[in-house]
Amino acid sequence: MISSDRMAAVDENAAALGVPRKQLMESSGNAVARAVRDHADPGASVAVVAGRGNNGGDAFVAARFLDDYDVTVHLLGRPESISTDIARENWAALDEAEYDARVVTDSKSLELGSPDVVVDAMLGTGVTGALREPEATAAERMNALDAPVVAVDVPSGVDADTGEAEGVAVDADHVVTFHDEKPGLASLDAEVTVADIGIPRAAELFTGPGDLRSLSRESESHKGDHGEVLVVGGGPYSGAPALAAQASLRAGADLVRVACPDSVAREVQAYSENLIVRPFDGDHLRPENVDSLVELAGDHDVTVFGPGLGGDDETLEAVAEFLAEYGGTAVVDADALQVVPEVDTEATLVCTPHQGELRKMGGETADDWQDRAELVESFAAELGHVLLVKGAYDVVSDGEETRVNRTGNPGMTVGGTGDVLAGATGALACVLSPLHAAAVGAYANGRAGDDAVAENGYGLLATDLVDRLPAALRREE
C-alpha cells in the first residue's frame, strides 16, 4: 500500500535516480493498453476520456499502444490548459500523428457513441474536491454506457487514499493502478491491477529529494505551528546541547529551549542569543531533577534527550526515570541510549545511535549495509521504537518500514555532527512521523555535510552543518 503523498515523493526520488516521470508515463500507458486488451479484441472501439493532468497523459500514451483498435481520444478542455509538460508532449504526439483525438470544451459536445471499452483518464491522484464540469457530466455519461470502464490509476472523482468521493465519480469495472496498491481502492467494487511501471526499488528505500516534499508550509502559519523542542543535555559538556538546539532551529522548529545543569547554563547561553536556557540544579542530571523536567517536556512537541549529558550513574538513573514517566515523542542520543532497552515507556522514541552505541544497546551490526538494514529492522521491532543507526549508509527503521540514507561523507566523523542530527531530527519530528523525521534528518544532515565539504574540503566543523541545514532541507522545484 502506498499513499498519494508517498507516491509523489517516490516518483520524485525516481527522477533524481535518472528515471524521469515521462518514462514512467510510457510504462503506465502501456499497462493501461494491456488492460483494455483484456476486455476486447483488436478492432474493437475504445473511447478514451482524458483530463488535463498526468492521468490524461497516461491515456494519450495508451492510445499509441492500441494502434490495432479503433481508438477515439476525447480531451476535456483545451490543449493549452494541459497542466504538465509531459502530458502536453504526449497529446501533441497524438495530434501530430493524426490520431482521432478530439478537444471537448463543453460536456454537451462529448460524443462517446457506443464503444466496446471506455478508458477513464479524467483525474487520478490530483483530484481535489468534487468533480467539476465537464468532468461530472462526463462521468455520468460513462457510467450510463454498457461498455466496461477501465480507470487509469484511480476512478475519476475517487480519493485514492480514502476510497471516498465528494460528488459523482466514475464507476469503474477495472482499475489499473501504478507501482503499488492505493489504500482507497480496496473498498471499491472493481477489479484492481497493480502495474509495475519501472520505478526502481531504490526510489523507495533510499532517501532522496522527494522526501522533502512533506515539509512545504502553509502561507497562513503562526508561531508554534512548526514545533517547540526541548533539548535536555549538558553537564560534562556544554557544546553538545547548544549544537542540538541550534540545529533544531535551523531545521525549522519555532521555539527551542535547552534544559541543562546550572553549572553549564551560562556557557550554553553564550553559544547563541537564539537559545532559551532553562537550568536545573546541580552539575549533572540527577533523579531529583526528573519531575520538573517531565513537566517542562510536556509543554513541548518533542524532547531531544542526551546531548552532552554524560554517562554518570545518577544521570543514567535519571534518564530511565524520565523515560518511564514521559509519554510524548523524544529523540534519544548519546549516553542516554544505553538505558532505552531496559525501560518500559509509553513514549515514542527515535533513537540515534552510531554502531558502537547500537552494540551497547544490545543491537547487532554488519559491514554490508543490506545485512545491517535487516538487523536494524528486527532490532527496531524488538525495541518498539524507531532506530536511526548512523554510518556511511544510515539505516532508519521502525521495525516494519526501513529507509537507507546515502548522503554524508567521511568529513562528518568530526565531533558534534551527531548532536546536529539529533537536534534536526527533533525539529522534524514536530511536523513529520517519527520514521520520516529520522529519514529526512539523516538526509539533510548528510547533505549539509556534503555541501560543506564541496565548498571547503575536509576539516569541517559541526557548526558548518548547522548553518547549511536550511539549504539542505529546501526542495528544488
Ligand SMILES: NC(=O)C1=CN([C@@H]2O[C@H](COP(=O)(O)OP(=O)(O)OC[C@H]3O[C@@H](n4cnc5c(N)ncnc54)[C@H](O)[C@@H]3O)[C@@H](O)[C@H]2O)[C@@H](O)CC1
Ligand atoms: N508516480 C506517479 O505518481 C505517477 C503518476 N502518473 C499519473 O499521474 C496521475 C496524477 O497526475 P496529476 O498530479 O497531474 O493529477 P491528475 O491528472 O489526477 O489531475 C490534475 C488535473 O485535474 C484538475 N482537477 C483537480 N481536481 C479536479 C476536480 N475536482 N474536477 C475537475 N478537475 C480537477 C487539475 O486542475 C489538474 O488539471 C496519477 O493518477 C497517474 O495516473 C503516471 O503518469 C506515472 C507515475
Ligand SMILES: [K+]
Ligand atoms: K482516472
